[in-house]
Amino acid sequence: MYRIRFHGRGGQGIRTAASVLGSALFASGREVQDAPRYGAERRGAPMSAHVRAGRSVIVERGAIAQPDLVVVADPTLLAGGVLQGLSAQSVLFLNGSEPADELRTRLACPGRVVTWPGAARELEETTGVAIGALCAGGAARLLGVISRTTLEQALLAEIAGHGSGAAEAGRALGLAGFDALADSAGMVGEGVDDPGAGDAPPDWVRLALDDASLAAPDVFREATSELVQTGLWRTSRPVIDAALCSRCSWVCTTLCPDSAIHAKAGEVPQIDYEHCKGCLVCVLACPPHAIRALPERQPATAGNPR
Amino acid sequence: MSEARYRSLRELPGVHALAAGTAMCAGCGGLEALHEVLDVLGTRTVVINAAGCMTLLASYPFTPFHGSWLYTSMASAPAGAQGVRDALDLLRSRGRIGADDDLTAVVLSGDGSAYGMGLSATSAAIERGLDFIYLCYDNEGYGNTGQQTSAATPHGARTPTSPGPAGHAGEKKDLFDVWVAHRPRYAATVIGAEPLDLARKVQRAASLAGPRLILALAPCPTGWDYDPMHGVDIGRLAVRTGIWPLKEYVDGAVVHTHVPHPRLPVEAYLSTQGRFRHLFEPLRNDALIGEIQQRVDRYWQNVG
Ligand SMILES: Cc1ncc(C[n+]2csc(CCOP(=O)(O)OP(=O)(O)O)c2C)c(N)n1
Ligand code: SF4
Ligand code: SF4
Numbered sequence: 001m002y003r004i005r006f007h008g009r010g011g012q013g014i015r016t017a018a019s020v021l022g023s024a025l026f027a028s029g030r031e032v033q034d035a036p037r038y039g040a041e042r043r044g045a046p047m048s049a050h051v052r053a054g055r056s057v058i059v060e061r062g063a064i065a066q067p068d069l070v071v072v073a074d075p076t077l078l079a080g081g082v083l084q085g086l087s088a089q090s091v092l093f094l095n096g097s098e099p100a101d102e103l104r105t106r107l108a109c110p111g112r113v114v115t116w117p118g119a120a121r122e123l124e125e126t127t128g129v130a131i132g133a134l135c136a137g138g139a140a141r142l143l144g145v146i147s148r149t150t151l152e153q154a155l156l157a158e159i160a161g162h163g164s165g166a167a168e169a170g171r172a173l174g175l176a177g178f179d180a181l182a183d184s185a186g187m188v189g190e191g192v193d194d195p196g197a198g199d200a201p202p203d204w205v206r207l208a209l210d211d212a213s214l215a216a217p218d219v220f221r222e223a224t225s226e227l228v229q230t231g232l233w234r235t236s237r238p239v240i241d242a243a244l245c246s247r248c249s250w251v252c253t254t255l256c257p258d259s260a261i262h263a264k265a266g267e268v269p270q271i272d273y274e275h276c277k278g279c280l281v282c283v284l285a286c287p288p289h290a291i292r293a294l295p296e297r298q299p300a301t302a303g304n305p306r
Numbered sequence: 307m308s309e310a311r312y313r314s315l316r317e318l319p320g321v322h323a324l325a326a327g328t329a330m331c332a333g334c335g336g337l338e339a340l341h342e343v344l345d346v347l348g349t350r351t352v353v354i355n356a357a358g359c360m361t362l363l364a365s366y367p368f369t370p371f372h373g374s375w376l377y378t379s380m381a382s383a384p385a386g387a388q389g390v391r392d393a394l395d396l397l398r399s400r401g402r403i404g405a406d407d408d409l410t411a412v413v414l415s416g417d418g419s420a421y422g423m424g425l426s427a428t429s430a431a432i433e434r435g436l437d438f439i440y441l442c443y444d445n446e447g448y449g450n451t452g453q454q455t456s457a458a459t460p461h462g463a464r465t466p467t468s469p470g471p472a473g474h475a476g477e478k479k480d481l482f483d484v485w486v487a488h489r490p491r492y493a494a495t496v497i498g499a500e501p502l503d504l505a506r507k508v509q510r511a512a513s514l515a516g517p518r519l520i521l522a523l524a525p526c527p528t529g530w531d532y533d534p535m536h537g538v539d540i541g542r543l544a545v546r547t548g549i550w551p552l553k554e555y556v557d558g559a560v561v562h563t564h565v566p567h568p569r570l571p572v573e574a575y576l577s578t579q580g581r582f583r584h585l586f587e588p589l590r591n592d593a594l595i596g597e598i599q600q601r602v603d604r605y606w607q608n609v610g
């Protein structure tokens with residue numbers, strides 16, 4: 001059975017990527033399971049999607065702990081535990097262009113690593129929902145059991161609901177991803193069989209009721225959400241150019257939905273990168289265009305704003 | 307009226323009463339409106355929140371509020387506000403808290419609650435003269451569960467439950483008029499993209515007592531299908547096309563606080579959002595676009 005885990009952010013089309021890959025595997029004669037996994041957070045937050053494909057009915061459930069293939073939508077996600085469960089047999093595929101051997105050493109990744117080869121490095125500049133189609137195409141090639149035509153049909157079918165323009169763009173990018181990894185075709189092998197196949201259904205498990213003080217606890221501290229680093233959601237980073245800023249801070253501080261811009265009267269405002277989600281509302285709202293959007297490429301480290 | 311009034315954007319509060327780090331989508335127009343409202347009201351509030359996207363604001367152990375927050379079912383936030391108000395009144399009448407310790411009960415609800423399940427409870431609360439502020443962030447659908455059609459979904463918008471080639475066949479309920487028919491102390495429509503207008507209305511609501519209701523159109527990148535960066539532009543277009551009239555009801559009369567002139571054609575607004583894409587491709591649906599334009603024209607013809 002193949003176990004494939006996608007990592008991305010809401011808004012990068014990763015749920016669709018899993019559906020595209022799942023549909024293509026199904027059309028190639030496999031039994032398929034495909035499930036996105038979100039927390040309570042909404043669009044922008046890191047999420048994952050899980051695809052299993054086997055030769056008979058799949059009993060195994062839940063998040064994939066031991067993936068044969070991990071697909072990562074952009075390099076900033078590498079900071080967030082995406083390597084979990086990788087073995088020497090598994091493959092990590094990053095939508096990035098850092099040379100694969102360098103990345104493998106830097107991450108101390110036990111498995112093999114794939115990034116875009118030099119000739120296709122511009123693919124990593126893809127933004128937004130289109131990243132999903134690109135990653136699905138690359139993943140399909142790495143599995144080696146999906147034909148180009150089958151992938152194309154799955155791309156068109158799964159993206160059709162987003163409009164004809166999106167479907168066409170998705171088709172082109174998915175196939176570009178597929179073509180770019182020709183040298184790594186079939187690199188991912190199938191992992192262990194479904195250990196649950198043929199098992200009798202389990203007995204009921206009774207869970208004890210929690211006390212109300214545990215089940216519905218009170219919070220007495222104010223503004224604890226500041227402990228949550230929503231800055232990790234960002235794929236683009238707004239940066240204020242102090243030379244252009246006309247210090248009309250009531251504009252950007254008010255319109256930022258997330259209260260992530262702070263200012264003292266008459267000063268250039270400060271963006272709170274711990275929490276800025278990168279929506280870029282401020283970029284369009286700033287009257288003298290003093291805020292630029294840069295791609296958020298660097299993984300979060302002590303030196304980099306997150 | 308003699309109360310204080312913000313004269314320019316510059317005077318808006320520079321300190322935010324809602325903390326960062328919430329679970330709302332990047333670019334959420336409802337969150338923008340909520341923080342602008344709370345920035346004016348301050349931190350001495352109890353927010354009574356009907357189930358919807360915003361109930362993810364406070365997910366244990368994290369809360370963006372400085373004041374208290376209470377979660378209710380979709381239909382009963384105004385009843386929750388009654389309970390909170392009564393408890394505060396009891397504490398005051400027994401001398402357990404002084405006037406300085408009093409709090410404002412603020413209902414926070416989505417359109418699914420405000421236009422639908424929670425309308426009966428709202429009607430009853432206004433009838434009883436409950437001293438509270440009601441904020442509805444109207445993202446025109448059941449956002450939290452995937453943007454299914456609600457009583458606030460506009461005619462022609464496509465949603466997962468109105469998937470056909472013409473989108474939603476029904477009409478957006480006029481909740482502001484429904485509220486006004488109750489003769490509350492104050493009612494207003496606002497939008498986060500017009501923060502000065504919003505702040506003045508919240509300031510006025512705060513200066514009054516009794517039922518005060520505020521309806522905020524809340525551009526929703528996830529449910530309306532647009533790049534989050536365009537949220538403020540889309541909000542301004544809602545106003546400039548006349549689709550979202552800014553008005554208030556006070557002392558028995560409705561006054562428009564902004565009359566768009568010239569009024570932009572509705573398609574300037576519709577074409578920015580994926581939920582209206584079927585009006586423009588694969589073929590332009592002039593009939594439906596014209597119908598939506600006519601509704602808006604008719605509204606403004608009747609404005610004095
Ligand atoms: C009685 C009831 N029915 C259904 C639900 C499931 N539910 C939770 S949030 C939600 C959507 C609420 O829509 P709205 O009030 O517009 O708020 P939004 O999610 O758009 O913020 C629904 C249907 C519920 N909590 N209670
Ligand atoms: S809106 Fe732009 S110019 Fe004004 S303070 Fe903010 S960054 Fe500076
Ligand atoms: S991109 Fe700008 S508007 Fe959006 S959260 Fe960050 S600072 Fe706020």
Ligand code: SF4
Pocket residue numbers: 042043329330331333334335336337359445449450524525526527528529
């Ligand atoms: S779905 Fe819409 S209303 Fe709900 S959090 Fe996201 S942007 Fe805000």
Ligand SMILES: [Mg+2]
Pocket residue numbers: 358416417418443444445446447448449450456
């Ligand atoms: Mg709603």
